[in-house]
Amino acid sequence: MAMDLNRARKCLNEFEFSTLFIEELGWSQPASRQLLPMTCKGRSFMRRQVAQLAGVVVLEITTDDGLIPDAKIRAELHKEISAHHHENLLIFVDEHRTQSLWYWVKRQDGRTFPRDHVYVRGQPGDLFLSKLNSMVFDLSDFEADGRVSILKVTDRLRQALDVEKVTKKFFSEFDVQRIEFTELIRGIDDERDRHWYASVLLNRLMFIYFLQRKLFLDGGDEWYLQNKLVETQKEGRDLYYERFLKVLFFEGFAKPQDSRDPQVNRLLGNIKYLNGGLFLIHPIEQRWPHIQVPDRAFENLYTLFERFSWNLNDTPGGQDNEINPDVLGYIFEKYINQKAFGAYYTRTEITEYLCERTIHRLILDGVNSPGIPGVLPPRQFDSIGDLLLNLDASLCRRLLHDILPNLRLLDPACGSGAFLVAAMKTLINIYAAVIVLQRKVFMDHAVYNSSTD
Secondary structure (H helix, E strand, O other), X not given: OOOOHHHHHHHHHOOOHHHHHHHHXXXXXXXXXXXXXXXXXXXXXXXXXXXXXXOEEEEEEEEOOOOOOOHHHHHHHHHHHHOXXXXXXXXXXXXXXXXXXXXXXXXXXXXXXXXXXXXXXXXXXXXXXHHHHHHOOOHHHOOOOOOOOHHHHHHHHXXXXXXXXXXXXXXXXHHHHHHHHHHHOEOOOOHHHHHHHHHHHHHHHHHHHHHXXXXXXXXXXXXXXXHHHHHHHHHOOOOHHHHHHHHHHHHHHOOOHHHOOHHHHHHHOOXXXXXXXXXXXOXXXXXXXXXXXXXXXXXXXXXXXXXXXXXXXXXXXXXXXXXXXXXXXXXXXXXXXXXXXXXXXXXXXXXXXXXXXXXXXXXXXXXXXXXXXXXXXXXXXXXXXXXXXXXXXHHHHHHHHHHOOOOOXXXXXXXXXXXXXXXXXXXXXXXXXXXXXXHHHHHHHHHHHHHHX
8 A cells, every 4th residue: 555645745734643544554443532631740631542553552642731741741651651552652732733743762672762753734744754654554564364463563663753863973874884885896996986986876875765765766665775675686696786776877867768678667667767967877887897786785774774764855843863965965075085075064054044144135135125106115124034024915926926036046166065955945945935925915915805895
């Protein structure tokens, strides 16, 4: 059963969690929908089952004051609930059902490690849906008697929610994998070329990993790379690089579907053509035509990747437990010899500050004017905040159809693209605010007109 992204997104955005789990994720009806009271630290709570499967329950938790409790109280509530339902997922919801915190606890070596994920109504939800997709169950997951193993359910929860924070720990683990990966490459006698080719392969694989976690590959297969590795191993060991990855790189992403051999399309599945240089044959591949990489190199790498959440969605409310383009920029430039290549990573807060100062100024310069008597009113705003708070219909149109589309940004020393990513985020935030406010202006205008008719 494949999750229907549109229906799942609607359920998530409307906080219809029971429908989401039962109809889209394939879980079972709750044993009881009764509201049960709880108390903790002088506060009152209500819990209600949303869904269940193989003894694992999903509970929605609300509070008497309408606020999501802090980490200490969440831990206490989880402890009390675990006495009744040992394996559980708790969804804390605020009074207005606009904010939710999904709370799951990992148990390892006698210790507990809480994992929480925030979803706010109105967010695109693509990142969160990519996590939930790991919790989908279909008929193939059930035994002949209609049962499913509790270990399988808890493993799916772990895959979806057990993400680790991207800190120096991740980079140190990644660097170890990069060194091991490099050492396993055969067919390149020059050490410098071998190290550089390891970087080329890692860049390609991390880019593809983003795509698969966004469900963009072969009809939404979020484990595309791993599944193809298993398929090639059925034919024999150490065939993955030669028979699959090279075909994916140079035939799949590098050519339109109608230009590929039908056998290639059958091997790769539904893969879109990407018009970019990342998947063209690299000079190192031309110089060393007999490169070999064993399966073990990819198995080790994917084991590391699977422990993290891969995110292209930089909307507000994100946490530091997700690998996004900013983190990749840090990784790429960190392991390059900086003195030799002149590559340096500019921290996110610096790039965002510089982009905001520059882009905001450009927008204000485009908007502010002395005006034209009888034609155009004067406009003088000191900040983007003042501008957004004083938008009217004509200014919205001017921003969306004239000023914003005509902005041009250039990063002449582009390395990992950190500045361009920051610029994109700055523009997305402004576009989103203008569009939302434009709708409000339109609705207010419509209400006013209907009231005066």
